[in-house]
Amino acid sequence: MFEAVGDGVGHVRYVVDGAPTVRAVTFLADVLSDPVNAALVGGGGLAVVLAMVAFLRYRPASADVRALRNSLWGYREFVPWMLRLAVGLPLIGAGFAGYFFSPAVQAPTRVFQVAIGFLLLFGLGTRVVALVGLLAYLASLAVRPELVLASEYVGGFLGILVLGSGRPSADHLLKEVAATEHTVYGRFEPIYPAVERFHGLVKPYEQYAPTLIRVGLGFNFALLGFWEKLANPGHALEVVEKYDLTAVVPVDPGLWVVGAGLTELAVGVFLVVGLFTRATAATAFLVLTTTLFGLPDDPVLAHVTLFGLTSALFVTGGGPLSIDERLGVVLDHSPHRPATE
Incomplete structure (x- = not known):
């Protein structure tokens, strides 16, 4: 079904060696030519967009969100310690x-x-x-x-x-x-x-500091999502087969790869631009946790830095030079007090 053309590079090679790669455009077109796959991918993307618009428009549970942000403000003094542990x-x-x-x-x-x-x-x-x-x-x-x-x-x-x-x-x-x-x-x-x-x-x-952390972390997520899954899906397909991931979520193996790749790419882009940084960091943490339990022989140590940096961003938010700062959905960056909404 897929045409092999080369060899991909990515952390999936830690658990799968020797898998063929497939032509990325052919692979993506083949996966999305299935109406069910196309509906799931398109529906998932639309749901994320609608959720962001709804949050900005209606601000649900605003008191809860404000209390969370104000509490996290008090944790900022521990961010250097978190970074030292993470690295x-x-x-x-x-x-x-x-x-x-x-x-x-x-x-x-x-x-x-x-x-x-x-x-x-x-x-x-x-x-x-x-x-x-x-x-x-x-x-x-x-x-x-x-x-x-x-x-x-x-x-x-x-x-x-x-x-x-x-x-x-x-x-x-x-x-x-x-x-x-x-x-x-x-x-x-x-x-x-x-x-x-x-x-x-x-x-x-x-x-x-939050700006530097999220750009570095976001680049890594975007790279892994695009390069090792969307551009070189052969190894990722072998991972799906090796660990029988379709038994966990019963979808087409190709959709597993496309879904994982698009999710990591979106997480990376959102972190780089600083859009809904805390929610994105929480999503990244969930993705990493899924990897930890879904791939039992994946080297956990190689992901400790990712876990630590996402945790630090959950505390700090997007920081300066972020879309969050422009939208007013993050903490005020005043060194004296957290923002109130």
């Missing part, structure tokens, strides 16, 4: 598992990645460590393009660079000791004044 834990796991950022790139980089991961978890020299990790990833990406599959690390590293370590962290503890009068450490600590000056320079840009 540090999978780096430690990658080091011990023998791959470099992505399971698609096997490399003996245990010491480097474990060191970066532990320092991020401790929150020691956090911004410097995040910069080293980001530069290492970007330099390696130029040599191993398949590392683009782990592009969510860019958003994670940039978020940490902007926000710093937060608390609890070793940086915060050392700062408090250094700033206290008559302490031995404060008397001999050489870099505290320079660090404080740097923090002062970075502080005005802290508000852009």
Whole structure:
């Protein structure tokens, strides 16, 4: 039914090897030529659009939504910790598992990645460590393009660079000791004044952390949805067959692939532009959870960063330079108070 033309690249290759790929346009046309499939895809897209329009027009459960946003405002101080966990834990796991950022790139980089991961978890020299990790990833990406599959690390590293370590962290503890009068450490600590000056320079840009996170995360979701499923559906079809996913939701295997691809692509685009960011982050978390339980031998560690970043966005919302900000459906970005509607 499908014509093989090449080989796809994606995280589905972690669980399926050697599957043929199929011509994307032929595949999509074949799937959507079925009236039932076309109705389900079109109906699903229309339902999402109508739900967004209805929310903006009628604001259902507005008091509940406002209470949720105001509560999440109080969690923002923990976002740096969430980012450090989201990036540090999978780096430690990658080091011990023998791959470099992505399971698609096997490399003996245990010491480097474990060191970066532990320092991020401790929150020691956090911004410097995040910069080293980001530069290492970007330099390696130029040599191993398949590392683009782990592009969510860019958003994670940039978020940490902007926000710093937060608390609890070793940086915060050392700062408090250094700033206290008559302490031995404060008397001999050489870099505290320079660090404080740097923090002062970075502080005005802290508000852009959600923007950096959602663009990095959104790009990754859009890439995976488009490239590994819609543009190269062969491996995804093998995943559907291997795990008998049509027994979970009884639809055509091709519709499984198209539906998953369009969902991930839409999640990615919505995150990049900052449209209904919290709802989109919740959808992304659901997609990741489905993957976790639906593909039992999929490497969970490879998705920890995605889980962590989506959780952070659920707390922060879209941030500046987002459609949400223009529509007024996110928190006010004033550093003093949450918005009221």
